[in-house]
Amino acid sequence: MPYFVSSAARSAAATAGPGRVLLASPRGYCAGADRAVVTVEKALDRYGPPVYVRQQTVRNAHVVRALERRGAVFVGATDEVPEGAVVVCPEHGTAFEVHAEAARRGLTTVDASCPRVTKVHLEARRFAREGYDILLIGREGHEEVVGALGEAPDRVHLVGGPDDVPYLRVADEGRVVWLSQTTLSVDETAVTVHALKARFPAVLGPPGDDICYATRNRQATVRRLAGICDLVLVIGSRKSAAAARLAETAVLAGVPAAHLVDCAEEIDPAWLRGMSTVGLTSGASVPEILVAEALDRLAAYGFDDVEVIGAEAGGPEWRPAGVAWLGDDRGF
Ligand code: SF4
Known part of the structure; x- marks a missing residue:
């Protein structure tokens, strides 16, 4: 269905376009x-x-x-x-x-x-049973974090970021492990893990990556978009941790501007002024119809040349050694 654009909005974007849209793959539903x-x-x-x-x-x-x-x-x-x-x-x-x-x-x-979340919760339970203190990197109040804290309330310590590390108190510094929420920023988590290793040299990591493949692959693609676009648009709910991390990842990777929008109507034509290349992606719970509507709106403003972009030029998506590519980019 073509997207309706008012004449006022059209004139707001009058100095935009003709432009390109680089459409992230993978994106959307995990x-x-x-x-x-x-x-x-x-x-x-x-x-x-x-x-x-x-x-x-x-x-x-x-x-x-x-x-x-x-x-x-x-x-x-x-x-x-x-x-x-x-x-x-x-x-x-x-x-x-x-x-x-x-x-x-x-x-x-x-x-x-999601099985990836269950994996983190089971890891928390197992390490607590084995007498470890668990340093859980995550966002306070997120359902997944609340669930993991509930697995072993006396043993799991929430770590919001590197600033929390000096204040951590554990029973035995030789018996600590870090785990993480599945939808965090890969880059920010790496900084926190670095701080944990400096404070607790014996700290173990999770048996497999806790940040899920869907989150990693979407962030890797956004990082690439950030390097070649003037603006990155992320379609997703402001309540979604994964969508918010995508916009943050784009900014951290150096894109001049990034916006998180719920739907096409929220794309402000003023953002497009003076831009030539717009990156577009979507959060893990966003249906493709919302992406199609965003593409229609961008096309109405002159951004009608669309190219699909993956995480690496011509390369495969990130995945651990030994994990087969099954052609389904929504994978856990
Ligand atoms: S982002 Fe999707 S695949 Fe990853 S843990 Fe959450 S629900 Fe599972």
């Missing part, structure tokens, strides 16, 4: 977000509406509206769900207390946890 939406759909099929869904499960307003039309009811917390009802818990995990509260109230809980 396997975990895709799985969460499918889980809600399957719960609706199996139990019938209403199915209650914790808000953090699906962050994109477009997808939320589609699921609401089928009978999903989005709630902020489990205590808003009527007793005996069905509730879907988010892909970035659920704190132990939330599961316990759901059981007390007779709720049927459908778990949409």
Whole structure:
């Protein structure tokens, strides 16, 4: 569907274009977000509406509206769900207390946890059992972090960044391990890990990377875009940690300007003045239709030459040795 652009907006961008759009690949839905939406759909099929869904499960307003039309009811917390009802818990995990509260109230809980998040939670549990103090790099209050802290409250210490490192107190400095939230900035996490290694020389790392492939590959592509674009646009919810990290990654990688927008309407034509190359990507819970609408809007402003760009010129995406490329760029 062509995107409508008012004459006022068109004149605001009058000095922009003709320009290029470099479209990131991979972008958009990761396997975990895709799985969460499918889980809600399957719960609706199996139990019938209403199915209650914790808000953090699906962050994109477009997808939320589609699921609401089928009978999903989005709630902020489990205590808003009527007793005996069905509730879907988010892909970035659920704190132990939330599961316990759901059981007390007779709720049927459908778990949409992403396997990558479950991996971090299981690592926290295992290292705590083995007597380690766990230094969890993450954002305070994020569902995934709350879940990991709940695995071993006495053993897991939240590390927001390098500034927190001097204040950490552990039982045995020879028995510490760092883990991380799955959706952090790869670059910022590396700085924090460096500080942890300086403070605790014996610190272990996670058995496999905690930041998931979807997050890494999207950030690697944005880093490349930042080096060759005048402006990077990220489509995604402001509530999404992964989308916010994409915009931050672009700025850290040196792009003159980056904006996080919920949808095409939020692209301000004034941003395009004097620009010749715009990079476009989307967060891990954003459907392709929103990218298509953004491309339509950019084309209306003269940015109609679109080229798809990967993480490396002609190269494969980053992935650990031994992991096969299966042709699905949404992978965990
Ligand atoms: S961003 Fe990564 S960890 Fe989060 S849901 Fe997607 S695949 Fe899973």
